[in-house]
Amino acid sequence: MRHRLKDVAERAGVSVKTVSNVVNGYVHVKPDTRARVEEAIAELKYRPNLSARNLRKGRTGVIALAVPELDIPYFAELARHVVTAAAELGWTVLIDQTGGGREQERVVAGGITEHLIDGLIFSPLALTAEDLAGLDGTPMVLLGERVDRGPADHVGIDNVAAAREITAHLIGLGRRRIAAIGSQRTPEGASARLRLAGYAAALADAGLDFDETLVAPAPAWHRAEGAVAMRSLLSLPVRPDAVFCFNDTLALGALRALHEAGLRVPEDVAVAGFDDIEDGRFSVPTLSTVAPDKERIARLAVELLADRIDGDRTASPRELPAPYRLELRESTQGP
Amino acid sequence: MRHRLKDVAERAGVSVKTVSNVVNGYVHVKPDTRARVEEAIAELKYRPNLSARNLRKGRTGVIALAVPELDIPYFAELARHVVTAAAELGWTVLIDQTGGGREQERVVAGGITEHLIDGLIFSPLALTAEDLAGLDGTPMVLLGERVDRGPADHVGIDNVAAAREITAHLIGLGRRRIAAIGSQRTPEGASARLRLAGYAAALADAGLDFDETLVAPAPAWHRAEGAVAMRSLLSLPVRPDAVFCFNDTLALGALRALHEAGLRVPEDVAVAGFDDIEDGRFSVPTLSTVAPDKERIARLAVELLADRIDGDRTASPRELPAPYRLELRESTQGP
DNA sequence: GTTGCTTTCTACAACGTTGTAAGCAACGTT
DNA sequence: AACGTTGCTTACAACGTTGTAGAAAGCAAC
Incomplete structure (x- = not known):
């Protein structure tokens, strides 16, 4: 009826x-x-009937948010903010999981964009500038790492500066053997490269050597990988006295491994993360981290996209920095 | 172009x-x-052009998933599985956050359903049977607690039985003062009521008294509330020697509070949760919990919905039980 | 060379909405 | 009385697609 x-x-x-x-x-x-x-x-x-209205107007009122994995807390929290910000502007959000692979991301970027959605907020891991160049004109905003010379608007924090600051904080505690967890050699690892660069810069600032053996890789930044990486760092002849993990889930895994090894945090090893996910406020110990302003990022992304949809689609890509701050908690400062 | x-x-x-x-x-x-x-x-x-196709066909190929909050890990993990299962059947998923309030849920249930989506998978907290009765015939599948005599298909685990089992496990450890965290007196608290019933049943099975003072409320089941509730339980004249938290985030908050109080888990207080979220596998200590088969729940829900969309919409509501199992880890069994 | 069947293709209408242009009052102004 | 202005309403066409009905062409069988 x-x-x-x-x-x-x-x-x-x-x-x-x-x-x-x-x-x-x-x-x-x-x-x-x-x-x-x-x-x-x-x-x-x-x-x-929205289909009829959309057909007539050439608009759907729906934007898509594409993230690698929904159950990574950072993306879940981000999604929450995007949905909220979009709702305030009268948009509905369709959420997509890419899995983070380059091919899947290419499919999402190219395939979803036609006629079902008015625009796309995209948090890519693996996508390159060429992949994006081939797309037709669906408005798009990129989140996270800057895709070099990308053809789309971009919102994100300064990864290098943030990584440098949190590493400097570890150095300021008097630590000298500071490890890093989360490096990635693949082309997907844009975040990893930037955060590693910040880490290296902070070491250089303090006159500390960059020691290759203190940098542990982690292909997917899951908790389990953080634990594995931490264990391997602990098996070094001289163990590190601090670790900068490239995201919070890695850090939580590292905390777990340190606990299993019977080491105290931060007395024996100080631990810092990146992302400020909810878990880190209740972990044992609570986690020091870089806290990007997720709400601001979401709001900027939605506004930028709305602007692009309603306005000039050919204007040159805009680059919007988002704020962040350090959240210093027990894992570096003690109770 | x-x-x-x-x-x-x-x-x-x-x-x-x-x-x-x-x-x-x-x-x-x-x-x-x-x-x-x-x-x-x-x-x-x-x-x-999908709008035109949809207009012509009367189908959109989109289903919605409505959950209270996206950044509650349980719902994020569930969403992930739903998106995956739906993609396999050729559906796109539009994700909605209700916030969990009754009014908002009513809006989503009634408002979204028209013409933009073919069906709805709905995980309500507050919605009552009457709210649902007023809806027109958009196919819908309910997740989570059974809305009594609901007019829609339903997929969920047996909350009472699961709560009873995990409580029995605590009793089996020799604990006698077993607290519960997460009770809710509001009509929204369907899950809470069922889990409380299972808890009480297990106590009765073992001939233990049900002690009202050992049951701590928590309106929203967030980590912070778990910590607060645990602190108040610890201030009792005789403190509990075990706690059953009605979900894992509460349990993680409780672990945090126990840590701050200098108590050992599980030696002094054993802790059990519910949901089996990823965090609980890496917390310190790792968390014993009830593990609903989320993948199965998602798959059943999507299939049930697809069936309802393609088939007989007036068939009487179906009730599908989903499997679960106990995941026993350090928080009750030690390292 | 008529009949009937199959394969391949086409014209037309419809899905439900909104933009455009235009119509019709009622009113005030000259 | 003629004219413009304003407020309100309507008829029509179009958005891009697919279902229906049927035309055209080819083929086989008598």
């Missing part, structure tokens, strides 16, 4: 277009007429 | 409908013609 404008129009004794005008809040409708129409709408429980 | 069937048709020198037939894999098209059309499609990079 779905009703159409036509049904409402017949019931109210007006034309279809007048009903449409009432539904869309057009001003020049006599109060009397408006009331009759609204009554008919209520009686029939009329709801607009 | 968007192209339509018409553009392809002109280029290939055939009618619009023939192109449509090729796109839809209709069999009776001469190989020769098909080849010409496909070539034209490739040259123009033609993509179907």
